[in-house]
Amino acid sequence: MTKKRVLLSWSSGKDSAWCLHALRQDAQVEVAGLLTTFNRTAGRVAMHAVRRSLVEAQAEAANLPLHAVDLPWPCPNEAYESAMRNAMEPLRTAIDAVAFGDLFLEDIRAYRESKMRPLNLEPLFPLWQQETGPLARTMIESGLKAVLTCVDPKQCPAGFAGRRFDTDLLERLPGNVDPCGENGEFHTFVTAGPMFSHDVNVTVGETLTREGFVFADLHPAEGPRHQSPGFQS
Numbered sequence: 001m002t003k004k005r006v007l008l009s010w011s012s013g014k015d016s017a018w019c020l021h022a023l024r025q026d027a028q029v030e031v032a033g034l035l036t037t038f039n040r041t042a043g044r045v046a047m048h049a050v051r052r053s054l055v056e057a058q059a060e061a062a063n064l065p066l067h068a069v070d071l072p073w074p075c076p077n078e079a080y081e082s083a084m085r086n087a088m089e090p091l092r093t094a095i096d097a098v099a100f101g102d103l104f105l106e107d108i109r110a111y112r113e114s115k116m117r118p119l120n121l122e123p124l125f126p127l128w129q130q131e132t133g134p135l136a137r138t139m140i141e142s143g144l145k146a147v148l149t150c151v152d153p154k155q156c157p158a159g160f161a162g163r164r165f166d167t168d169l170l171e172r173l174p175g176n177v178d179p180c181g182e183n184g185e186f187h188t189f190v191t192a193g194p195m196f197s198h199d200v201n202v203t204v205g206e207t208l209t210r211e212g213f214v215f216a217d218l219h220p221a222e223g224p225r226h227q228s229p230g231f232q233s
Contacts, residue, residue, distance in 0.1 A: 003027075003028055003029060003030040004028055004029050004030070004096045004097055004122075005030050005032045005094065005095045005096050005097075006023060006029050006030065006031050006032060006095065006096065006097045006098070006099050006124060007031075007032055007033055007034075007035050007067070007091060007095045007097070007098050007099070008020055008023065008031055008033070008034050008035065008064075008098075008099045009035050009036075009098060009099065009100045009101070010034035010035060010036045010055070010058075010059075010066075011036070011045065011047075011048055011101070011187070012036065012045050012048050012050045012054070012055050012058060012188075012189050012190065013048060013101075013146065013149075013187055013188040013189060013190060014139055014144060014146045014165060014180070014188045014190050015101035015102075015103065015127065015180060015182075016100075016101040017058075017101075017144065017146075017190040017193055017195050017196075018101065018127065018135075018139050018144065018193075018195075019099055019100070019101035019126050019127055020034075020062060020195040021142070021193065021194050021195040022126040022127060023099055023124075023126055024195065026126075031064060031099075032064075032065075032094065032095050033064050033065040033066065033067055033091075034058075034059050034062065034064050034065070034066050034067065035067045035069065035087070035098070036055055036066060036067070036068055036069065037068075037069045037070075037071050037080075037083075037084075038052055038055075038068055038069065038070055038071065039071060039073050039075075040070040040071055040072055040073065041072070041073040042073065046071060046075070047150065047187060048149050048150055048187045048188075048189065049149060049150060049215045049217075050149055050189050050218060051218065051219075051220075052068070053220060054189065054200065054202065054218060054220060057200045057220065058190065058196070058200055061196035061197055061198055061199075061200050062195055062196055062197075063197060067087065067091065069083050069084060069087040070083070071083055081115070084115070088119055088121075089119075092119050092120070092121060095121065096121070096122060097121055097122035097123065097124050098112075098116055098121050098122075098123055098124065099123075099124040099125070099126060100112055100123065100124070100125055101126075101127055102125055102127070102128065102182075103127055103128065103129070103130060103132060103135075103180060103182045104128070104129055104132075104182060105182065105183075109123075109125060109128070132178050132179045132180040132182060133170075133179045135179075135180060136165075136170055136179040136180050137167065137170065137179075139165075139193075140165070140166055140167055140170075142193065142194050143192065143193055143194055144165075144190060144192065144193035144194070145164070145165070145166075145190070145191045145192040145193065145199075146164070146165040146188040146189060146190045146191060147162065147163070147164060147165065147188060147189050147191065147202065147204060147216065147218060148160050148161055148162060148163050148164075148165060148169075148186050148187070148188055148216065149161070149162075149187055149188060149189045149215060149216050149218060150186060150187040150213055150214070150215050150216075151185070151186045151213065151214045152184055152185055152186065152212075152213055152214075153209075153212075153213070153214055154212070155176070155177060155183065155184070155185040156173070156174070156177050156181075156185040156186050157174070158209075158214045160186060161186075161207050161214040161215060161216040162204040162207055162216030165188050189202070189218055192226070198226060199226045201220070201221040201222065202218045202219060202220060202221050203218070203219045203221040204216050204217075204218060204219075205217040205218065205219050
């Protein structure tokens, strides 16, 4: 049986990490690599503001190649789409589909589908329309560990930046905040879980406010590489 080779859009957060875990449960799928966009000037993940070295550590823990897309800053939509086309063109003959961790935002899904169509690549949404409350708890119960790296203070308490994504956090979220942050309330960085062979150790540095968002700066940290028993290569 020929497996479907899938490239995964990787933000460094919990949804894309759980998407990787879900894809690896499908015997008909082979995850071929991770695709991440970086702010070229800052050397960080766009929106999440996570250092590139930490994303590279995640890819190593997932035992997958990382395909980086460097974006200018500022980055108008035309520049973003051009950079993505240039990145995808040499990969399209080696893959069959691109997977995304989106949960329920119809406009985002439609946009992604429209961009995959000219490339003749199938868009996949393994987590689509899963109920976010139970999903968040399933992630945590599975051993997934993450830190909130970015918070929109208009939707979520600014003090949550730098906190662990755990059951205590879920219980303290205001009622208007989606448990998975799907409306942009917060973004995360995954440090451990069944999709990784070992932990990605980090320390939480300073918290700062920029362009209306609150960011917690994560640094690589030395520490034991605890094995993740659920990992599948």
